[in-house]
Amino acid sequence: MKIRLLGVAAAASLALxxxxxLRLPPTEEQHQYARLIAIHPAIAWVAYLAFGVMALxxxxxxxxxxxxxxxxxxxxxxxxxxxxxxxxxLATGSxxxxxxxxxxxxxxxxxTLSALMLALLLGYVALRRVSVDGExxxxxxxxxxxxxxxxxxxxHFAVTWWRTLHxxxxxxxxxxxxxxxxxxxxxxxxxxxxxxxxxxxxLARRFQLEVLxxxxxxxxxxxAIEARRREGVPA
Amino acid sequence: MSYVYAGYGLTVVAxxxxxxxxxxxxxxxxxxxx
Numbered sequence: 500m501k502i503r504l505l506g507v508a509a510a511a512s513l514a515l516x517x518x519x520x521l522r523l524p525p526t527e528e529q530h531q532y533a534r535l536i537a538i539h540p541a542i543a544w545v546a547y548l549a550f551g552v553m554a555l556x557x558x559x560x561x562x563x564x565x566x567x568x569x570x571x572x573x574x575x576x577x578x579x580x581x582x583x584x585x586x587x588x589l590a591t592g593s594x595x596x597x598x599x600x601x602x603x604x605x606x607x608x609x610x611t612l613s614a615l616m617l618a619l620l621l622g623y624v625a626l627r628r629v630s631v632d633g634e635x636x637x638x639x640x641x642x643x644x645x646x647x648x649x650x651x652x653x654x655h656f657a658v659t660w661w662r663t664l665h666x667x668x669x670x671x672x673x674x675x676x677x678x679x680x681x682x683x684x685x686x687x688x689x690x691x692x693x694x695x696x697x698x699x700x701x702l703a704r705r706f707q708l709e710v711l712x713x714x715x716x717x718x719x720x721x722x723a724i725e726a727r728r729r730e731g732v733p734a
Numbered sequence: 735m736s737y738v739y740a741g742y743g744l745t746v747v748a749x750x751x752x753x754x755x756x757x758x759x760x761x762x763x764x765x766x767x768x
Contacts, residue, residue: 506753513749517742534738538745583752587745594741697749704756711763718767 502703509700512693516541519686532598536683539591541690543613545698546588549581550616550651552702553623557644560637571637572709574644578623580701584694585617592665609665612654619647633716 520537556574559565592610593603604610623643630636658665 535741587748591741594737598737708759715767
């Protein structure tokens with residue numbers, strides 16, 4: 500029920516983002532293309548957040564005092580939802596880049612590191628499918644998930660450390676000193692809230708799938724042990 | 735303007751498709767559990 504409510508809130512805020520974003524006035528520099536500001540930075544924020552969730556779940560699973568299957572499930576859910584948002588970040592960025600930069604793609608630091616983020620997430624998801632042994636899979640995935648997080652701070656500061664075609668940090672625009680118009684800030688903020696809610700909803704749904712799959716595996720294992728016991732073979 | 739619509743459209747379609755995929759997987763798992 501709580502997840503359903505979260506879904507309704509996510510859908511409503513996403514609809515509001517669409518209305519606010521598509522009604523933004525054109526700017527002198529970017530004309531109507533600036534309207535993508537309501538979704539692209541918010542999607543990028545959630546891509547980082549998903550990466551963080553994967554790393555946090557991995558760290559909590561690796562730490563002996565907090566080791567529990569729920570953290571492995573959280574990391575798995577965060578990574579898969581992260582794939583969707585990271586791919587969307589690259590796609591919407593590319594769509595924005597084409598009319599404003601004149602190219603769909605350029606191998607600069609920000610874009611390359613964002614592509615690396617997607618590759619790392621896909622690698623993590625693929626790694627989880629290699630092993631069938633639950634504990635071993637969780638341990639190996641946790642090490643991979645935690646190691647991959649180093650790309651996040653590097654990508655975040657890439658636009659200040661190196662000369663890139665990408666603009667500076669978008670979050671810096673949400674400040675009293677910003678020259679960005681109030682309407683733009685409002686649309687951006689609503690976009691951030693909407694994408695975070697959508698992420699939370701999808702994460703919760705994906706987490707439930709992990710729980711369900713584990714329950715089925717456990718029931719299957721219990722049934723197999725019981726069948727062997729009946730045959731008189733020690734389990 | 736088509737780039738703007740493409741960006742918004744792709745976002746909505748991708749998120750809705752993923753949510754639908756999750757619902758399908760949940761249904762399949764629940765069927766297996768029965």
